[in-house]
Amino acid sequence: MPSRNGWWMFLPLVAFIGLAVLLATQLGRNTEELPTALAGKPLPTMQLPSLMRTGSEVSNDFFIGHWTLLNVWATWCPTCYVEHPYLMQLAEQGVRIVGLNYKDDAGKAREYLAKYGNPFVEVPADESGRYGIDLGVYGAPETFVINPEGEVVLRYVGELNDRSWQQRFAPVWQKEAE
Amino acid sequence: MKRLVLMLLCCWPLALPAVQDIYQFDSVIDEQRFRELLVQLRCPKCQNQAISDSDAPIAQDMRQQVAEMIRAGRSDEEIVDYFVQRYGDFVSYHPPLTPQTMILWLAPLMAMGGGLLLVVFQIRRARRITRGEDIT
Numbered sequence: 001m002p003s004r005n006g007w008w009m010f011l012p013l014v015a016f017i018g019l020a021v022l023l024a025t026q027l028g029r030n031t032e033e034l035p036t037a038l039a040g041k042p043l044p045t046m047q048l049p050s051l052m053r054t055g056s057e058v059s060n061d062f063f064i065g066h067w068t069l070l071n072v073w074a075t076w077c078p079t080c081y082v083e084h085p086y087l088m089q090l091a092e093q094g095v096r097i098v099g100l101n102y103k104d105d106a107g108k109a110r111e112y113l114a115k116y117g118n119p120f121v122e123v124p125a126d127e128s129g130r131y132g133i134d135l136g137v138y139g140a141p142e143t144f145v146i147n148p149e150g151e152v153v154l155r156y157v158g159e160l161n162d163r164s165w166q167q168r169f170a171p172v173w174q175k176e177a178e
Numbered sequence: 179m180k181r182l183v184l185m186l187l188c189c190w191p192l193a194l195p196a197v198q199d200i201y202q203f204d205s206v207i208d209e210q211r212f213r214e215l216l217v218q219l220r221c222p223k224c225q226n227q228a229i230s231d232s233d234a235p236i237a238q239d240m241r242q243q244v245a246e247m248i249r250a251g252r253s254d255e256e257i258v259d260y261f262v263q264r265y266g267d268f269v270s271y272h273p274p275l276t277p278q279t280m281i282l283w284l285a286p287l288m289a290m291g292g293g294l295l296l297v298v299f300q301i302r303r304a305r306r307i308t309r310g311e312d313i314t
Contacts, residue, residue, distance in 0.1 A: 037266040136264040138222035138236040
């Protein structure tokens with residue numbers, strides 16, 4: 001029998017092993033996180049009202065000349081509450097964080113910052129979610145690293161904490177090759 | 179009994195889209211384009227749904243955006259490009275052929291080719307056996 005069928009009798013086995021290896025390597029992958037189409041590109045044109053400084057606008061100029069974290073948050077986002085203390089901690093360490101208030105109610109957002117503390121140097125308000133679409137945001141929280149040239153270096157989806165900071169942010173934060 | 183089944187079948191709801199928001203367009207063509215774009219764009223939050231099927235807030239925003247762009251007279255291509263620029267190729271259910279997406283396009287062809295070869299081999303072997311040629 002083996003001599004009759006030859007080598008290709010093992011074909012199903014080989015195919016099975018191949019498929020098993022392929023699936024096994026993909027198992028641990030986080031499919032929630034999509035690659036950003038923005039990496040290396042300038043931050044989309046921003047022209048949003050400031051939540052804290054009524055009447056003034058936040059634009060791209062605000063990002064030029066500094067390394068900045070752009071954190072997308074909202075009071076309706078449960079994970080934002082979880083990561084908030086970590087943002088406070090980062091701010092204390094001198095990390096410059098801009099908090100994009102995404103599709104939120106201005107009153108609630110101000111209350112939130114009064115209650116839990118404000119880690120943000122500026123809070124542009126994207127009430128319609130239009131700027132969120134420009135950024136490719138599909139939920140909150142999301143955090144972007146913006147370099148002093150105003151370009152997007154990294155996009156991170158999910159809770160910002162010590163582990164994600166060490167794994168994802170630390171390697172790029174203020175470490176871009178000149 | 180038969181009649182009852184028939185009656186129940188008549189009550190069967192035809193597949194209703196999850197989207198119930200009403201969008202007004204100037205023409206039937208625009209409305210048709212809107213529907214087609216909605217199934218061509220993929221919801222980035224809920225991944226295996228088109229934005230027509232999803233109730234995620236981002237899908238609602240995207241539908242709104244598509245409607246506005248159609249009303250503003252933008253072409254289908256411009257609208258899809260708008261989202262691809264922001265969300266990447268992922269957002270389109272018609273991904274372009276790039277080295278990264280090659281496997282998506284080639285895998286079905288390869289599977290079909292493999293299956294065809296298998297069938298051909300089997301037929302040839304079967305013929306040999308019926309002719310009485312023993313190949314052992």
